[in-house]
Amino acid sequence: MALEIERKFLLPEFPERLIQEGELKIVTRHNIDQTYLAIDGGQELRVRKITDLDSGEVTYTHTFKDGKGIKREEIEYFISEGLYNQMIEAVNAVALVKERITAVWNDTTVEIDVYSQLKLSVLEVEFESLEEAESFKAPEWFGKDVSTERQYSNKTVWKELQNKTKN
Numbered sequence: 001m002a003l004e005i006e007r008k009f010l011l012p013e014f015p016e017r018l019i020q021e022g023e024l025k026i027v028t029r030h031n032i033d034q035t036y037l038a039i040d041g042g043q044e045l046r047v048r049k050i051t052d053l054d055s056g057e058v059t060y061t062h063t064f065k066d067g068k069g070i071k072r073e074e075i076e077y078f079i080s081e082g083l084y085n086q087m088i089e090a091v092n093a094v095a096l097v098k099e100r101i102t103a104v105w106n107d108t109t110v111e112i113d114v115y116s117q118l119k120l121s122v123l124e125v126e127f128e129s130l131e132e133a134e135s136f137k138a139p140e141w142f143g144k145d146v147s148t149e150r151q152y153s154n155k156t157v158w159k160e161l162q163n164k165t166k167n
């Protein structure tokens, strides 16, 4: 199983100035529709519809994650549009929608997620090892480190979205 080691920050404002000054270079922009199929303790199964906002290419993934905090197990693979549609129909939930901007700042690849249904933007950085993740010194503009705060995990945010839209 692959390991996912990442830290998450609560991005206070979109870093427009850094982009304009060329300090933060945008690599890709994707729209992600995310739906959870099942959640049980630290385990989750989710599907995504991913649209490349530059090329228009659409892909679908199925992901299993296990664990919490900075280090988790992850298995992810591509699925067909047909499988994706069958699964989201079965779940009949509201997909969590976000725009994911992948960019490079100072040799570090960052993923900025801007959630369209909520007032929330986060920034994530992936690492090769726990040592690297723990020793990484984040700049001020990344915002508060929420890596271990469950309320900002996508499954929690997705669950809240379901409750909101049901009422």
Ligand SMILES: O=P(O)(O)OP(=O)(O)OP(=O)(O)O
Pocket: 006, 065, 124, 152, 153, 154, 155
């Ligand atoms: O894109 P990932 O796999 O890092 O996943 P996410 O949708 O940001 O979700 P979380 O890290 O909250 O599981």
